[in-house]
Amino acid sequence: MAVVTVAAGLLGTGAQAAPLPSDGPVAATSVEAQGEGITAEELEAAAANPRAMEPPPGGWSVPSDRAYHLLSSCQPYAGQIAQGAAAWAGLNQTTxxxxxxxxxxxxxxxxxxxxxxxxxxxxxxxxxxxxxGGVSDQRLLAAHEFGHDWYGHSSYQCAGWTSPSHVMAPSLCGLRAGIDGPVRID
Structure with a gap:
């Protein structure tokens, strides 16, 4: 089971690790683990290039095709969820x-x-x-949860859009990551 939780809460068990494309195996992380964060220079470079803040056209490769369908409760968020799902090639919406x-x-x-x-x-x-409603980047939350269909957490400290490993980081960070503060993923 993979969960996303606010840092102040207790953390549940993480998803079992699986390899990410070109990054080798990843291990599930704990709150105490030090991850690999994005540097200020990398963040500035990504911000200067808006295309770096999104997956490549067609999404990143995955080990197998998967499909999902939205229940009626997700209709107000269908666009954001579809954009998050688009991070992964072979992940298709069905009815x-x-x-x-x-x-x-x-x-x-x-x-x-x-x-x-x-x-x-x-x-x-x-x-x-x-x-x-619990996070400011709803697309990234959806992409991260869909990513757990194949992958565990990466060693990045804060999630972002520069690579599959970045999406699968154990935290969402930044000024508005979560309504109540930084969001931890475990």
Missing amino acids: NSDTPVECRNTYISDCGGGGRIVGCNWGRGQRIALFM
């Missing part, structure tokens, strides 16, 4: 098969691990729940 994605209006309490959880992927894509 009634594969991974159901639901959106909630509050923190997710049935994911395990306690704390204020804003996203959960059960069983590597059996179902996904998102609290889109």
Whole structure:
């Protein structure tokens, strides 16, 4: 199970690690683990090139094709979720098969691990729940949770859009990462 939780909360168990394209194997991380952050120079360079702040056209390669469908609760967020899903090649939206994605209006309490959880992927894509109101970058939250269909957490400290490993970082950082502060993913 993969969860996204606010830093002040307790963290649940992480997703099992799987290799990311060209980055080798990754390991699940804990709160105490030091990750690899993006440098100020890398962030400035990415900000100067808006295309660096999004996946490549067609998305990053994945080990297998997958599909998802949105439950009615996600209709207000369909565009943001589709943009997050587009980070992964071979992840397609359908009308009634594969991974159901639901959106909630509050923190997710049935994911395990306690704390204020804003996203959960059960069983590597059996179902996904998102609290889109819990983060400022809803596309990145969706991309991260879909990424847990294949991958565990990377060694990056803060999630972003420069690579699959960056998307799969264990934290969303920045001034408006989460409504209540930085968002941790574990």
